[in-house]
Amino acid sequence: AVVSTQSTGIFQGAPQLTKKLLDSKKDVDINLKEACTDFITTAATMLSSPINAFLATIETSGTTPTMEQCRNIVSETTQRISNKFSGIKKLMNLYLANPDTEAILFRPIRGQILSQFAGLRKVIEKMDEEDQFIINCPSPEQLTLTLAYN
Numbered sequence: 001a002v003v004s005t006q007s008t009g010i011f012q013g014a015p016q017l018t019k020k021l022l023d024s025k026k027d028v029d030i031n032l033k034e035a036c037t038d039f040i041t042t043a044a045t046m047l048s049s050p051i052n053a054f055l056a057t058i059e060t061s062g063t064t065p066t067m068e069q070c071r072n073i074v075s076e077t078t079q080r081i082s083n084k085f086s087g088i089k090k091l092m093n094l095y096l097a098n099p100d101t102e103a104i105l106f107r108p109i110r111g112q113i114l115s116q117f118a119g120l121r122k123v124i125e126k127m128d129e130e131d132q133f134i135i136n137c138p139s140p141e142q143l144t145l146t147l148a149y150n
């Protein structure tokens with residue numbers, strides 16, 4: 001509540017009580033949503049940034065990537081997922097301590113990673129079968145198993 005003085009009429013100088021209602025639940029919900037969105041973006045970027053940067057470079061330069069470049073990106077990203085995924089799971093468990101909430105929060109992270117690999121797979125599919133075999137890009141099913149949150 002805010003106390004102010006009214007300066008008109010007979011109540012000149014008399015205190016007046018004005019109520020300000022704050023929707024604290026709404027504020028908490030907004031802050032929570034922003035924090036979750038930031039976490040999802042950060043985690044997905046941490047896991048799949050090599051592919052994202054590679055695809056952006058290909059798109060802006062208009063060049064066709066080599067088999068070696070694609071193989072290196074796939075290798076770097078799958079290695080990154082192997083090294084960092086368990087740490088993300090541990091942090092989520094530490095701060096949330098609720099498997100259902102953790103799984104719900106992880107779903108968009110997995111979706112973004114699968115989307116990045118799908119974009120890379122489109123590039124790789126334009127190469128001959130031998131190069132595709134050498135690149136060894138994981139299938140969506142393999143990625144889903146790798147990124148299973150349980």
